[in-house]
Amino acid sequence: MHILIVEDELGIVQFLQQGLQEEGYEVTTANDGSKGFELVQNQQFDLILLDWMLPKINGLDLCKAIRIKDQKTPIIFLTAKDTVHETIEGLKAGANDYIKKPFSFEELVERIKVHFRNRKGSEILTLGAIKIDLSKHIVLKNEEEIALTQREFELLTYLVQNKGKVCTRNQILKDVWEINFEYDTGVIDVFMNAIRKKLNLKIEEDYIKTIRGIGYIANDL
Amino acid sequence: MHILIVEDELGIVQFLQQGLQEEGYEVTTANDGSKGFELVQNQQFDLILLDWMLPKINGLDLCKAIRIKDQKTPIIFLTAKDTVHETIEGLKAGANDYIKKPFSFEELVERIKVHFRNRKGSEILTLGAIKIDLSKHIVLKNEEEIALTQREFELLTYLVQNKGKVCTRNQILKDVWEINFEYDTGVIDVFMNAIRKKLNLKIEEDYIKTIRGIGYIANDL
DNA sequence: GTGTTAACTTAATGTTTCCTTAAGATGATT
DNA sequence: AATCATCTTAAGGAAACATTAAGTTAACAC
Numbered sequence: 001m002h003i004l005i006v007e008d009e010l011g012i013v014q015f016l017q018q019g020l021q022e023e024g025y026e027v028t029t030a031n032d033g034s035k036g037f038e039l040v041q042n043q044q045f046d047l048i049l050l051d052w053m054l055p056k057i058n059g060l061d062l063c064k065a066i067r068i069k070d071q072k073t074p075i076i077f078l079t080a081k082d083t084v085h086e087t088i089e090g091l092k093a094g095a096n097d098y099i100k101k102p103f104s105f106e107e108l109v110e111r112i113k114v115h116f117r118n119r120k121g122s123e124i125l126t127l128g129a130i131k132i133d134l135s136k137h138i139v140l141k142n143e144e145e146i147a148l149t150q151r152e153f154e155l156l157t158y159l160v161q162n163k164g165k166v167c168t169r170n171q172i173l174k175d176v177w178e179i180n181f182e183y184d185t186g187v188i189d190v191f192m193n194a195i196r197k198k199l200n201l202k203i204e205e206d207y208i209k210t211i212r213g214i215g216y217i218a219n220d221l
Numbered sequence: 222m223h224i225l226i227v228e229d230e231l232g233i234v235q236f237l238q239q240g241l242q243e244e245g246y247e248v249t250t251a252n253d254g255s256k257g258f259e260l261v262q263n264q265q266f267d268l269i270l271l272d273w274m275l276p277k278i279n280g281l282d283l284c285k286a287i288r289i290k291d292q293k294t295p296i297i298f299l300t301a302k303d304t305v306h307e308t309i310e311g312l313k314a315g316a317n318d319y320i321k322k323p324f325s326f327e328e329l330v331e332r333i334k335v336h337f338r339n340r341k342g343s344e345i346l347t348l349g350a351i352k353i354d355l356s357k358h359i360v361l362k363n364e365e366e367i368a369l370t371q372r373e374f375e376l377l378t379y380l381v382q383n384k385g386k387v388c389t390r391n392q393i394l395k396d397v398w399e400i401n402f403e404y405d406t407g408v409i410d411v412f413m414n415a416i417r418k419k420l421n422l423k424i425e426e427d428y429i430k431t432i433r434g435i436g437y438i439a440n441d442l
Numbered sequence: 443g444t445g446t447t448a449a450c451t452t453a454a455t456g457t458t459t460c461c462t463t464a465a466g467a468t469g470a471t472t
Numbered sequence: 473a474a475t476c477a478t479c480t481t482a483a484g485g486a487a488a489c490a491t492t493a494a495g496t497t498a499a500c501a502c
Contacts, residue, residue, distance in 0.1 A: 150434035
């Protein structure tokens with residue numbers, strides 16, 4: 001998640017940048033309005049923090065300018081201008097929230113999270129260079145998409161979700177195939193073979209190991 | 222636009238109800254938490270205004286309860302509890318905004334509008350060369366209008382709103398057809414077929430992919 | 443209210459994909 | 473070397489999806 005801070009007071013910028021980075025956000029800063037505008041033109045941000053009084057282009061105009069071509073990115077005003085009238089003006093200009101200085105950093109973080117909350121984070125599982133995107137239902141190896149069938153996908157996902165733990169054949173039959181009694185025709189082997197082939201995994205030394213007599217185990221290397 | 226006010230102080234309720242109705246909103250009120258919960262269960266609101274201290278179920282718990290089954294509807298806390306800690310708690314419970322009493326009615330209206338703006342802002346959905354104008358209720362491909370029926374329109378809209386995420390058949394039946402139990406006659410296939418035909422989408426390489434055994438997914442290319 | 447049309451749903455048929463089985467090959471273990 | 477588990481391949485059959493047609497419902501005009 002990439003946040004842009006447009007603010008000219010150095011102390012505040014540093015305070016915000018450090019705090020937000022500690023929260024795990026990527027942060028870019030601009031110390032005047034025109035620099036902020038330039039950045040917005042050339043890059044995609046997930047959220048913008050905006051001061052009102054800025055050199056060159058003020059925050060209100062910048063907000064309007066951003067909204068002309070981008071209606072989506074959340075903009076939060078962060079300003080000492082705290083009259084009702086100004087708040088309203090800021091919101092009318094296209095801002096999504098308006099926080100008055102002095103503000104609590106914690107509250108700011110919570111309000112930022114509100115905007116990210118509904119952006120459904122696609123859950124991504126990894127196994128070394130392999131990524132499984134559950135919401136997109138795709139598998140990537142080295143950023144290249146690998147087409148798996150439904151069962152292959154389910155089996156691989158199961159192993160990766162249990163990464164580091166041995167999955168017995170019976171567990172796999174139970175959880176992936178929903179076969180609750182002992183009955184093994186060798187389906188698992190067939191699918192393991194298909195998965196290894198498609199993902200180009202070597203039997204011996206790669207991410208998915210065979211535990212002879214027991215089952216399989218997935219592991220990062 | 223239908224707003225629910227959950228608030229026990231009669232004076233505030235009347236003040237809000239009248240004011241918001243003058244702004245053109247439809248307003249429903251509940252004077253305690255359990256009544257509010259009941260209304261939310263049985264009706265669809267576009268926004269909820271919530272007091273914190275309420276008889277029977279307090280606002281915080283009500284907010285959490287609503288969020289269990291509904292992540293989308295904006296919730297605005299409107300309360301005299303004004304410490305930073307409480308604000309944060311409210312936002313963490315799933316609220317989208319937190320306004321402290323006493324508040325300016327104008328600011329409230331503006332903040333309400335913010336939440337509806339995003340809805341209007343995304344009134345034009347896109348999927349590659351396809352545009353869906355929700356307010357005009359039309360679909361364009363390469364600026365040329367394509368006539369879709371109601372259900373076709375709803376299904377396409379649903380997929381595009383969930384762009385990049387797999388929509389399972391059950392989800393589609395639930396959200397588009399409002400069938401909440403497992404019952405698939407193959408309607409979805411028929412409509413998918415109609416949509417693809419009208420929009421001239423190839424099954425293999427185009428915007429809407431079939432995920433065998435799961436459902437469908439829309440994606441820009 | 444009735445007739446007409448369009449839209450929605452169900453059902454039937456065709457097509458494709460993939461799941462399973464089985465059987466031979468390979469490799470490990472005793 | 474013999475045995476057993478796993479790997480590998482191929483083929484039949486089943487399941488899922490696409491497509492078409494027919495039946496049913498809902499909407500609209502008159």
